[in-house]
Structure formats: structure tokens, C-alpha cells
Amino acid sequence: xxxxxxxxxxxxxxxxxxxxxxxxxxxxxxxxxxxxxxxxxxxxxxxxxxxxxxxxxxx
Numbered sequence: 533x534x535x536x537x538x539x540x541x542x543x544x545x546x547x548x549x550x551x552x553x554x555x556x557x558x559x560x561x562x563x564x565x566x567x568x569x570x571x572x573x574x575x576x577x578x579x580x581x582x583x584x585x586x587x588x589x590x591x
Contacts, residue, residue, distance in 0.1 A: 536560070537584050539567040548584040555580070 534549030534557035546567035547557045558566065558580055569587030570577045581587060 539569060539581065539584065539587060541569050541587060541589050542567055544568060544581075546581040546584050546587065551583065 534547050534551065534553035536545050536557050537548045538544070539546040544567045545558070545561045545565050546569070547554055549557065567581035567587060568577070568590060569582055570590055571582040572586050572588045577590070
């Protein structure tokens, strides 16, 4: 089960868990309070923040 957690890079809210419940985990977090990092492997910022520990600050 996924749950919200504070991003270690930008200190905003991201998620941790299996990846199947991201919308539920992020539902209570306003978009302005969500992690602004991009995925470290793709460099893409998706609809939801990258999984905890996999994001890097936007260039």
C-alpha cells in the first residue's frame, strides 16, 4: 500500500510503496505541496511525483 512521505530532496510530499495506490496516497496533498523533483532515470516529471528516493531536483 502506498502512503505519502516527505521528499528528501525538495522537502515536499511524495509517495512510497508498491506504486498501485499512488492516486490514493496523494489525494490529500494539494498539487502546490507535492514534490517537484523529476524521475532520476527518465528525467521526466509525471502527473504524480517520483517514488521516494528516486527523484532528483529539476535542472
